Every structure is written in structure tokens, then in C-alpha cells.
Amino acid sequence: MAEQKEFDQAHLTLQEVTEAIDNGRFVHVRRQLQDMEPEDIAHLLEASPRRSRDVLWQLTDPEDYGEILDELSEDVKDSLVSKMAPQDLAEATEGMETDDVAYVLRSLPDSVSKQVLEQMDLEDRLRVETALSYPEDSAGGLMNTDVITIRADVDVDVVLRYLRIKGEVPTNTDAIYVVDSESRLIGELPFTTLLTTQPDVQVSEVMEDADDAILVTTSDNEVASLFERRNWLSAPVIDENQQLVGRITIDDVVDVIREDAEHSMMSMAGMDDDEDTFAPVVKSARKRSIWLGANVLAALAAASVSNLFEATLSQMAAIAVLMTIVPSMGGVAGNQTVALVIRGLALGHIGDANKRELLLKEAAVGLLNGITWALIIGGIVVLWKGNWLLGGIISAAMLTNLLVAGIAGVTIPIMLKKMKIDPALAGGMALTTVTDVIGLSVFLGLATLLIR
CATH class of the missing domain: 1.25.60.10 (MgtE N-terminal domain-like)
Known part of the structure; x- marks a missing residue:
């Protein structure tokens, strides 16, 4: 409420x-x-x-x-x-x-x-x-350079007096970083430790190792993954010489996660994740036309397959009625796999060491779903049209297309990522093109060969 x-x-x-x-x-x-x-x-x-x-x-x-x-x-x-x-x-x-x-x-x-x-x-x-x-x-682009540093050879009381003189600390500060004379990071002093330690204790005795230090060249996605896995509130950033150059806080990481989520969601529709809801008409139309043009090419590829079997379609109306089922099922199944693989790539779960196992697993899923839905759809067609041959043809096409969808759903995002193309942007369209072309080719090809 x-x-x-x-x-x-x-x-x-x-x-x-x-x-x-x-x-x-x-x-x-x-x-x-x-x-x-x-x-x-x-x-x-x-x-x-x-x-x-x-x-x-x-x-x-x-x-x-x-x-x-x-x-x-x-x-x-x-x-x-x-x-x-x-x-x-x-x-x-x-x-x-x-x-x-x-x-x-x-x-x-x-x-x-x-x-x-x-x-x-x-x-x-x-x-x-x-x-x-x-x-x-x-x-480096994500970090904030406003940090508090201290030396290891001072007492806790000195640190407390320094903070009182300073009067404020940077937002989301949960630790003070300990550096040497050349600004190299050697440890950190959490605020909880600082507040509960006797004033005459030296910092070097209570400071912790800076195991959470992040190299300045680390990608923002990897930074977000580290924060997520290790539940950090902040982390120091160092250069190649181990010198402290800044820190990253959880609010910056939340922004990265949110932007990545928006990017994936909007990219699937071929749009920029930062597009203004009330952007000028011409600007919005120009951005979206690029994606629409790419989809037209994909649709023409599928239409050209149907055109090759125009004679078959003209002879049997039942084929024309049923021809959309196979590519549609393949597209849905393939996009499920694409979404799974894109998430795995984003989280760093998929690499050269396990992509073969993932391919075999999704191929097996496609084969199992293919057999299941081939029997269901084939049975419906036999009951509906009273034609066993037509039921067998659509069953074979369904099995083939769902198997191809599983394989393509894994390989397409991985290939796009290697080509430096965003899988979220192009993966769905490429997958749909493949399942449309394969599904129509198998269904109409078998119909042409077997039905006279």
C-alpha cells in the first residue's frame, strides 16, 4: 500500500x-x-x-x-x-x-x-x-578519486584526530586506505576496526590486506561481477605500479548493473538503452529505421524461401495454412536459448572451457523438445486434416528446426561476441532468420518431394 x-x-x-x-x-x-x-x-x-x-x-x-x-x-x-x-x-x-x-x-x-x-x-x-x-x-572511468589515505606507522588516535580535523569523509566510505611513501596500497583500515580499537594501537597492527584492490584497466562489467560475488560496499583501484588512484563504491556499480539491464532489454528491440522517451520524432525515427531495415532483409530471406516453393503452395492450401507453425516454434525455442547464453556471457559463466558442453546440452534439449512437439503437432495435423503424410512432414520439419534452434541459439551469441558485435542487439534477429529459413526449407522441401 x-x-x-x-x-x-x-x-x-x-x-x-x-x-x-x-x-x-x-x-x-x-x-x-x-x-x-x-x-x-x-x-x-x-x-x-x-x-x-x-x-x-x-x-x-x-x-x-x-x-x-x-x-x-x-x-x-x-x-x-x-x-x-x-x-x-x-x-x-x-x-x-x-x-x-x-x-x-x-x-x-x-x-x-x-x-x-x-x-x-x-x-x-x-x-x-x-x-x-x-x-x-x-x-578507471568508473572510480572516484576522492579517497582518504593514511600511513601504517601512525596510531589509531592520530587517525581519529585527523578525521575530526577533516570534518567529513567521502560518500559511502567504509574503509581508510593505507599507503606507503610512494602511494602504493599496502592495506586498508575498516571503520568498524578503527572505532573499536584502542587509540594507542598502531595502524600496521590492525590493518587488513587490500585483497579487494581492482586494477584500473578492469572492465566495468568485471567490476560489477566482483562486487556482486563478494558483496563489497567499496573497493580501492590501483594502477600497474600498485599505486592507489581511486575507489569504486556500490552506487557506481548499481548504475553499471542497471545500465546493462536496460541495454539488454532495449537492444532486443534494436533501440539505444539511453533513448529519451520524448526524443524528437525525426531523431527517434532515424535510429529505429536502421533496425527496421535489417529486419526487412531478414524477412526477405525467409520470403525468398517461400517463393522457391510457390508451385507447391498453390497446389495445396493446407501447406500454406500450416507453414507458419514450424518457423514460429523454432524462433521461440531458439530465442529462449539465446537469452540464456547472453546472460551466461554477461555473467562470465561461458568460456572456451565449457562452451562445447553447453552446445551439447542445448542440442539435447532441442532434440527432446523436437521429438515431443513433433509428435504433438503431427498428431494434431493428422486429426485435423486426415492426412498422415502431411502430419509426418510437419513432424520431421518440427524436429529438425527445434534441433537447429538449440544449436544456433548457442553458437550465434558466442560468434557475435567474438566479432565484437553485441549479442543482445543482433542475436535474436540472426536466430529468427536461421529458424525461419531452415523451418520453411525443410517443411516446403519435403512437401514438394513427397506430396503429389
Whole structure:
């Protein structure tokens, strides 16, 4: 009930704000925005059509810009940032974590990014430039350079006094990192240990090994997998010289997991995971036309098979009625396997050592399902049409296509990944093309040879 109430309130807020803008009650909208949290304003911006969104952004307190930008999807963020002056953008990024600032700047033209960096103070600029020097999809691009470091030869009391003088710690800090004179990571001191240890104890006696250190070049997907398996809240990031360069926190990893999930879901429909719900019509149409064009080619391939057997189709109406069943069943079965393999690839469960076993397993599943559904569909056709030969033909085609679907469902995603093509984007379409062509070819080919 509480979740439903919160859901209704969110929609009422959107409706009220939209009506207020339409009626020109901008002062009322500004007051509403001042009472809302940055993440709620971000949700409101993403849910608003572009005309209302521009008005809302102008009515929002500039002091909240940074936190709001941090919560927005990439496409919406880009549309707002592109209209901001470099000085305003630099002010908006004050207080944002380094990795989030780098994320915003990467979406800007180089000339604009340079202007924004020039508006920052020296310390912030150096931190952001360090983050920008690493690939976006690596631990270096994901990390935050704001870390607390101490030496191993000091007492716990010294550390506590240092923290009190500092007055604050970075968000999601659960440990302090211990480094040597050359900034090499040698251990970490969890806050729980720090708070429960006698003040006169030396850090070197209670610090833990930094077993959770992540190399700066590690991919963001591997980082997310490590956090998931080991239940980390944060982890230090080191370079090839073992020097501490930053840290990654759980909130950054949640973003990676969410983006990967959105990417997989949207890619299956041939769309960008960051596409704005209210993007301009021409822009949306242009993006989707590419995928539609690819699907047309796949559909034409299947249609060309039917065209080869036009004479057979014209002679027997029953074949034309039943011809869609075989490719349809193959497509469903194959896409189930594709989804399983894509998930396995994403989680790192599938590699050269076990892909053969997976192929044999899915081939066996396809064979078992093929036999089962061949008997069921064949029996239905015999009862329906009273034709044993036609029932046998569709049974043979069903068995063949489900077996092929199982094999193709494994091999296609693995091959696409090796070719550096996103399996989530192209795997389903490639699989459907294969099952359509094979299913129609076997069914219509056998019908042509056996039915006179």
C-alpha cells in the first residue's frame, strides 16, 4: 500500500506540474520544485515532454543542477547540458563526484569540455582529467578519486584526530586506505576496526590486506561481477605500479548493473538503452529505421524461401495454412536459448572451457523438445486434416528446426561476441532468420518431394 501511495503521488505531481505550466503558473511550479528532492526532479524531467522539460529546467534552482544531472539518463542529460554555458556547467558540477563529472563531460564536444575544465579550480580539474584519461567502461572511468589515505606507522588516535580535523569523509566510505611513501596500497583500515580499537594501537597492527584492490584497466562489467560475488560496499583501484588512484563504491556499480539491464532489454528491440522517451520524432525515427531495415532483409530471406516453393503452395492450401507453425516454434525455442547464453556471457559463466558442453546440452534439449512437439503437432495435423503424410512432414520439419534452434541459439551469441558485435542487439534477429529459413526449407522441401 505504501508503494502504491508513493506511485500515485508521483503521478499526481507530474499531472499538477504539467497543468501549472500549461496555465502559466510558473511561480507555483518553482515552489513545488524547491520542495522536491533532486532525484524526484530528475524523474519529473525524464517523464515530461521536451517543451515542459525545458521550462522545468529553467525553473529549477541552479544549486541543484549537479545532483539532478547525476540522476538523469544519458540522452536527457545531453539535451539539457547542450544548452548550458560552460561557466554554468562548471558551477553545476561542483560537489559532484569525479566519475560523475567525467561522465557528463564525455558527452560534450571536446571544445566545450575544455572550456568547462578551464572554469574549474585546479584541484577539481586535475581529478577530472585523471578520470577522463581512462576508458569510460573501465574501472578507471568508473572510480572516484576522492579517497582518504593514511600511513601504517601512525596510531589509531592520530587517525581519529585527523578525521575530526577533516570534518567529513567521502560518500559511502567504509574503509581508510593505507599507503606507503610512494602511494602504493599496502592495506586498508575498516571503520568498524578503527572505532573499536584502542587509540594507542598502531595502524600496521590492525590493518587488513587490500585483497579487494581492482586494477584500473578492469572492465566495468568485471567490476560489477566482483562486487556482486563478494558483496563489497567499496573497493580501492590501483594502477600497474600498485599505486592507489581511486575507489569504486556500490552506487557506481548499481548504475553499471542497471545500465546493462536496460541495454539488454532495449537492444532486443534494436533501440539505444539511453533513448529519451520524448526524443524528437525525426531523431527517434532515424535510429529505429536502421533496425527496421535489417529486419526487412531478414524477412526477405525467409520470403525468398517461400517463393522457391510457390508451385507447391498453390497446389495445396493446407501447406500454406500450416507453414507458419514450424518457423514460429523454432524462433521461440531458439530465442529462449539465446537469452540464456547472453546472460551466461554477461555473467562470465561461458568460456572456451565449457562452451562445447553447453552446445551439447542445448542440442539435447532441442532434440527432446523436437521429438515431443513433433509428435504433438503431427498428431494434431493428422486429426485435423486426415492426412498422415502431411502430419509426418510437419513432424520431421518440427524436429529438425527445434534441433537447429538449440544449436544456433548457442553458437550465434558466442560468434557475435567474438566479432565484437553485441549479442543482445543482433542475436535474436540472426536466430529468427536461421529458424525461419531452415523451418520453411525443410517443411516446403519435403512437401514438394513427397506430396503429389
